[in-house]
Structure formats: structure tokens, C-alpha cells
Amino acid sequence: MTGALILVATPIGNLGDLSPRAVDELRAADVIAAEDTRRTRTLLTHAGIPAAGRLRAVHAHNEQSEAVRIVELVRAGARVAYVSDAGTPGVSDPGERLVRACVQEGLAVEVVPGPSALLAALVLSGLPTTPFVFEGFLARKGTARNERIAAMRTTPATTVLFESPRRVGATLVELRDALGATRPAALARELTKLHEEVRRGTLAELVDAVVANPPRGECVLVVGPASRERAVVDDSEINAALQRALAAGASKRDAAAGVAAELGVAKRRAYELAVAISSSAPLGAP
Numbered sequence: 001m002t003g004a005l006i007l008v009a010t011p012i013g014n015l016g017d018l019s020p021r022a023v024d025e026l027r028a029a030d031v032i033a034a035e036d037t038r039r040t041r042t043l044l045t046h047a048g049i050p051a052a053g054r055l056r057a058v059h060a061h062n063e064q065s066e067a068v069r070i071v072e073l074v075r076a077g078a079r080v081a082y083v084s085d086a087g088t089p090g091v092s093d094p095g096e097r098l099v100r101a102c103v104q105e106g107l108a109v110e111v112v113p114g115p116s117a118l119l120a121a122l123v124l125s126g127l128p129t130t131p132f133v134f135e136g137f138l139a140r141k142g143t144a145r146n147e148r149i150a151a152m153r154t155t156p157a158t159t160v161l162f163e164s165p166r167r168v169g170a171t172l173v174e175l176r177d178a179l180g181a182t183r184p185a186a187l188a189r190e191l192t193k194l195h196e197e198v199r200r201g202t203l204a205e206l207v208d209a210v211v212a213n214p215p216r217g218e219c220v221l222v223v224g225p226a227s228r229e230r231a232v233v234d235d236s237e238i239n240a241a242l243q244r245a246l247a248a249g250a251s252k253r254d255a256a257a258g259v260a261a262e263l264g265v266a267k268r269r270a271y272e273l274a275v276a277i278s279s280s281a282p283l284g285a286p
Contacts, residue, residue, distance in 0.1 A: 003077040005070060005102045007095055009088040009114030013193035015046050017115045023047050025112050029081035031073055033058040033066070035094050036085050043083075058082065063094045067101035074107045088116045092136040092162055117191050118160055121220035124198050125186035128225060131157040138163075138171070149178050153266060154226050161221040165189070168219045169210045175223060176203040180266045184224035190217035233263050235273060242274050252278055 006025050011017040026032060027049045034040035037055045044051050058066045073080050082089050082098055088111075089095030102109050122129055133155060139145040152159055152175070163171050168187065175185070181204035188198045195217070199209050203223070238259060245255035256271035263270075 002108060003074040004079055004108035004110050005074055005098060006079060006081045007089045007099070007109070007111045008081050008083050009112060009116065010040075010043060010083050010086060012086045012115045012117050012120070012191055013196075015043070017192060018043070018047060019112065019114050022112045022114060023049065025079075025081055026083075028079065029054065030078040031056055031070075031080045033070060033080055033082045033098070035059045035083070035089075039085050040083055058094060058098065060094050063097045067097050070098055071101050071105050071107065074102060075105065086115070086117075088114065091116065091118060091134075115192070117162070117188075117218070117220050120191045121186070121188040121198075121222050122158065122160055124188055124191075125158070125222035126200055127158045127184060127186060127222055129158065133157045133159045135159055135161045137161070149174060152223060152226070153179055153269065156225050158225050159223045161223070163219045163221055165215050165217060165219055168215060168221065169207070171221065172203060172207045172210055175221075176207050177268045178266050179203060179223070179226075180260065180264070183226075186222040187215065188220045188222065189215045191220065193217070227264055233265050238263060238265060238270055238273050239277060242270065242277055246274065246277065 006029065008022050008025055010022065026044065026047070032040065032044075032051070032054045033056045035058065037057050040055060041051055056066070058070070070080055082095055084093035084095060087093065090099060099109055118134055122132055135148060138148055138161060161171070172187075175183070181202060183203045184201070185203050185206055186198055186200045187206050187210070190196050197215075199206060201209070241259045241262060242255050245258055246252070250258065252274040253271065256267055256274045259265070260267040260270040
């Protein structure tokens with residue numbers, strides 16, 4: 001066999017999901033690069049594969065420097081299997097830089113497909129699977145996070161997010177306020193494990209469910225696409241509706257709530273525009 005980097009998907013919970021081909025590749029590899037060698041050693045033991053001094057740690061903090069060494073190994077004819085802690089390497093896990101380094105050097109890259117929390121949650125959600133957008137983990141805070149959530153207001157595709165159980169409640173509240181309470185969504189946790197669970201409903205319903213029963217384990221959020229009507233509503237249309245409501249004597253909050261329901265847009269968006277309209281109105285105007 002010629003040298004190659006082989007990305008090997010590993011179980012996201014149920015060890016029975018390790019494929020026979022994955023076992024063969026791990027057994028035959030000259031080097032097994034792993035995000036966490038301790039976890040990979042446990043997986044190898046389960047599959048009856050000897051580590052035999054082949055394990056090398058390649059994680060988020062050293063992937064760039066290790067990529068140079070991996071390239072040299074593959075160029076010399078070694079078959080280097082790479083595994084992340086769970087799922088498919090390179091998907092919100094290390095592996096992407098290794099692939100890029102090998103591709104840039106014209107070296108072979110192969111994949112042993114298999115478990116993926118992204119795809120498992122998507123197909124279990126009951127939401128449209130085509131098209132879909134994968135956001136991975138959103139930025140914790142700041143402009144980058146706000147921009148990605150704002151883009152979801154009009155995205156005509158299902159969006160998949162990874163989130164920790166500690167932050168999933170706050171993220172759901174933020175999505176509800178930005179995208180609207182009635183946007184369909186699903187929350188999947190502990191996929192393929194004993195306590196696998198998928199909660200389906202609107203964003204408002206999921207917020208209530210998480211408040212009542214906070215989830216444990218790794219979480220995947222799947223958010224339905226913006227409706228066709230919502231996707232084409234621009235600020236000028238919202239402003240016109242708000243101006244009519246404000247002129248009729250409604251408060252900014254009431255005007256925003258009514259327009260949000262009428263046009264199918266997020267209340268926060270309507271309220272921000274209502275505040276802007278009121279701020280720019282001449283003195284004495286309502």
C-alpha cells in the first residue's frame with residue numbers, strides 16, 4: 001500500500017458503530033494520530049487492536065506543527081490513520097489542517113466514513129434536510145456570534161449547531177428572541193448512547209423544556225429554515241408597518257409585537273426598528 005493520510009470516523013457514543021473497515025485501517029496503519037491518545041487507546045482495546053507504539057497525539061494545539069511531521073511520514077510511504085475523540089475528523093474537530101497540508105503536497109488522503117453527530121441530529125430532527133447549513137460551535141460572544149445568528153433570520157436552509165449543555169439554554173433563548181418564538185427546531189443530546197433524546201418543537205417550546213429539565217451530555221441544535229415569506233421581508237416593509245402602528249397610537253413595544261406577528265419576523269428586529277423610528281421622529285411627534 002502507498003502512503004496516505006486516512007481520516008477514520010469513530011463512534012460518537014455507541015462503540016458498536018465502529019465499522020469493520022475502520023478496524024482494518026487502524027490495525028494496518030503504520031501510525032495512528034489521535035486527538036486524545038488515552039481515549040483512542042480505549043477504543044483500540046475494545047476493538048482488539050494493539051497500539052504497539054503507533055500512537056501519536058495530534059490535537060487542536062499542535063496540529064499545525066504536527067502536520068509537517070505527518071506529511072513527511074506519508075511522503076515516506078507510511079499510512080497514517082487520524083482519529084478525533086468522536087465522530088468524523090475535521091468536523092468541528094482537528095483534522096482539517098492535516099488534510100490541507102497533505103493536499104498541498106500532492107499526497108493521498110482517504111476517508112473511512114462513519115458516525116457523525118451533525119448528520120445524526122439532522123436526520124432525526126424531522127426538519128428539511130436539503131439544503132442545510134452547518135455552523136458548528138458559534139462564537140461565545142461578540143460581533144461574530146451576533147452576525148451568524150442575524151444571518152439565520154433569513155436563511156432558507158436548516159441550520160445545525162453544536163452546543164455544550166451548560167450554554168444550550170442561553171443559546172436557545174437568544175435564538176428565540178432573534179428568529180421568532182415559532183421557528184421550528186430540535187434539540188438532540190447523547191446521540192447513539194443509552195439516554196439518547198430528541199426534543200422537537202418551536203424555539204419557544206424548547207426554551208420552556210430546557211428550563212424545566214436542563215439537558216445533560218453533548219447537544220446538537222437543529223433550527224428550521226426561515227419561511228419563504230420571512231426571507232423576503234426587508235426593513236423598508238417592516239418600517240412602513242411600524243409607522244402605521246405608531247401613528248395609530250401604539251407603543252413601541254406593542255407596535256413591534258403586532259408587526260412581528262403580521263410579517264413573521266423576529267420581535268427583537270421589529271422593536272429595534274421601532275426604537276430607531278421613534279428616535280428620528282421630530283419633537284412632538286408620537
